[in-house]
Amino acid sequence: MNDTKVKKRFVAVMLLVCLIFLPGCWGKREVEELAPLIGLGFDLGKKPGTFLITMQLAKPNQGGQGSAAKIEDRTFSVEVASAREATEMVYKLSSRIPFMGSLKVIVIGDSAAKAGFNDIIDFGQRFAEFRRTMYLVLTKGKAQTLLNMKLRDGELAAMSIKNHMEQGSSLSTFPTVRLGHYLTILGTQSTAPIIPVVESIKSGEDGIEYNDAKDGKELLIQGAGVLRGDKLVDYLTDKETKGYMWLENNVNNRLVNTMDSEGTISFGGQVLKSNTRYKLTNNNGVIGLQYIITTSISVDEVMGLKRQLSEAEWVDLMNQAEDRYAKVIQKECDLAIEKERELGLDFLGIGRHLEERDPSYWKTLKDQWEDKIADFPISLNVNVSVHHSGMSSSSSTVKLTEEGKQ
Numbered sequence: 001m002n003d004t005k006v007k008k009r010f011v012a013v014m015l016l017v018c019l020i021f022l023p024g025c026w027g028k029r030e031v032e033e034l035a036p037l038i039g040l041g042f043d044l045g046k047k048p049g050t051f052l053i054t055m056q057l058a059k060p061n062q063g064g065q066g067s068a069a070k071i072e073d074r075t076f077s078v079e080v081a082s083a084r085e086a087t088e089m090v091y092k093l094s095s096r097i098p099f100m101g102s103l104k105v106i107v108i109g110d111s112a113a114k115a116g117f118n119d120i121i122d123f124g125q126r127f128a129e130f131r132r133t134m135y136l137v138l139t140k141g142k143a144q145t146l147l148n149m150k151l152r153d154g155e156l157a158a159m160s161i162k163n164h165m166e167q168g169s170s171l172s173t174f175p176t177v178r179l180g181h182y183l184t185i186l187g188t189q190s191t192a193p194i195i196p197v198v199e200s201i202k203s204g205e206d207g208i209e210y211n212d213a214k215d216g217k218e219l220l221i222q223g224a225g226v227l228r229g230d231k232l233v234d235y236l237t238d239k240e241t242k243g244y245m246w247l248e249n250n251v252n253n254r255l256v257n258t259m260d261s262e263g264t265i266s267f268g269g270q271v272l273k274s275n276t277r278y279k280l281t282n283n284n285g286v287i288g289l290q291y292i293i294t295t296s297i298s299v300d301e302v303m304g305l306k307r308q309l310s311e312a313e314w315v316d317l318m319n320q321a322e323d324r325y326a327k328v329i330q331k332e333c334d335l336a337i338e339k340e341r342e343l344g345l346d347f348l349g350i351g352r353h354l355e356e357r358d359p360s361y362w363k364t365l366k367d368q369w370e371d372k373i374a375d376f377p378i379s380l381n382v383n384v385s386v387h388h389s390g391m392s393s394s395s396s397t398v399k400l401t402e403e404g405k406q
Contacts, residue, residue: 035074035096039158041143042120043109045079051112051120052079053086054144055098056158077144083120104162105135106179107198109143113225113232118186121179121230132180135165137198138225138232149200152216161198164221172251172271173242174221186229190351190369192343193227194244197235226339226347234343236336243336246329247291247348249276256297258324259304260317267321268301272387280357281379287361288377289350291333297325298388318386325384333380341374350376 041054057074078089090098108117139146149157168176174196185193201220203209210218224236224244236244245251254271274295281288299321309317340348351369355362365372 034099035090035094036102037098037100038102038156039075039105039107039147039161040103041077041107041109041147042112042117043142043144044111044115047079050079050081051086052077052109052142052144053083053120054107054147055086055090056147056156057090057094057096057098058102058156058159075148077148101131103131103134105137105158105165107143107146107158107161108136108138108195109146110138110140110232112143113138113227116229116231118230132178132183134179135162136177136179136182136195137161137165137221138195139198140235141199146198146200146219149219150216152210152218154216157219160219161221164198164219165196168221169252172245172254173238175224175241175245175248175250188349188352190346190355190366191349192233192345192347193230194224194236194347195227196221196241197223197225226343226345228345233345234339236339239332240335240339243332243334244348246274246276246293246333247336249274251276251295256325256328258321258328260320260324265302265304265317267299267324268303269297269299269321269325269386272296272298278353280354281377283377286377287354287358288379289353290379290381293329293333293380293382295325295329295382295384296387297322297384299386302389314389318389321389322384322386325386326382329382329384330380333382337378344370344373346370346373350378 035057037055038058039054039056041052041056043052043054044050045052054075054077057076074094076090076093078086080086080089087098087100106121112120147157151157151160153160155163165176168174175194177193177195182193182195185191198219198221200217201208202217203211206220206222208218208220222238222241224241225232226234226236242254245254251271251274254274255268256271257266257268259266274293277292277294279290279292281290299318302317336348340346340350346352346369350373351362351366354365
């Protein structure tokens with residue numbers, strides 16, 4: 001036997017030995033044995049030191065047809081002292097093992113948010129099955145109530161929230177916060193976390209009406225909560241939240257409405273592109289921060305025109321639109337800055353910007369930063385350009401004085 005054949009046999013034997021010691025799926029769990037966890041809710045329990053934990057489980061897909069998240073009465077709430085205890089209790093009730101790796105949304109109820117929830121959410125960053133990509137949301141009522149809500153479209157509440165979050169950039173009116181981002185913000189110390197708010201809405205509220213004869217309700221994501229550490233301090237209004245989005249450079253699309261200086265012509269537009277930068281300013285030795293917002297907008301709707309405009313008049317009207325859009329953005333940002341000063345909490349991350357631009361100066365401020373926020377100089381420079389104003393300089397509402405005159 002030559003050396004080549006000996007080497008080949010030796011390699012073959014070694015491969016077989018390696019295969020014996022390779023880990024296999026000895027600890028596998030069949031999907032039929034699992035209950036995919038979609039939503040998790042935290043409320044304070046009635047007993048001291050306990051939480052009311054709500055688990056929303058999805059029905060596994062049967063036979064490969066339909067959605068894997070079919071509606072089924074598989075939402076459980078248990079009052080326990082730890083998340084692990086809740087998992088055990090739900091396992092006993094559902095006869096399936098809750099699979100944490102499928103979790104999409106954590107809903108934090110108002111009571112848990114005000115008391116602090118880091119202890120209970122600690123399980124989410126330690127247990128290996130959890131992913132830090134899950135979304136965090138607040139609700140002004142109970143998380144249990146929100147997750148048990150029956151929606152008109154038949155979707156699980158947790159899945160509906162997840163879908164809203166994934167499409168959030170289409171409107172850019174609320175922040176999308178994942179567990180990993182929340183934990184990162186906590187680590188900065190100077191920046192206050194901010195989490196979007198989800199509520200149920202009845203027909204007729206906030207100018208929204210729907211056919212409530214159909215069984216079920218609707219969800220609304222609007223506004224946000226500001227926290228000191230893990231404790232809710234206050235809520236932001238819709239406009240204050242929109243201002244936060246501008247200053248955070250988190251506006252990809254946005255519908256913006258305004259009117260001309262006389263209040264007779266209204267403009268409806270959509271943000272095509274927006275960019276927010278910031279720089280440090282020095283006014284006679286006083287350090288401040290200036291935001292520079294550059295936005296391009298498409299004017300999709302003009303209402304209130306009473307006559308045909310000349311080309312020069314149309315250009316002037318669009319210049320007015322640019323100025324008025326800039327004022328809308330300025331107002332929303334001012335409201336967010338005013339709220340930051342009022343709360344003394346840096347949810348805008350101004351301290352973080354100072355540290356990035358001038359670390360030595362930041363060291364002189366960081367220990368008294370909450371006291372300094374109220375008077376820290378902040379300025380805005382908003383520039384808006386209309387890059388598309390439709391295909392006509394007239395309007396269907398214009399009454400022509402002569403038939404056929406254009």
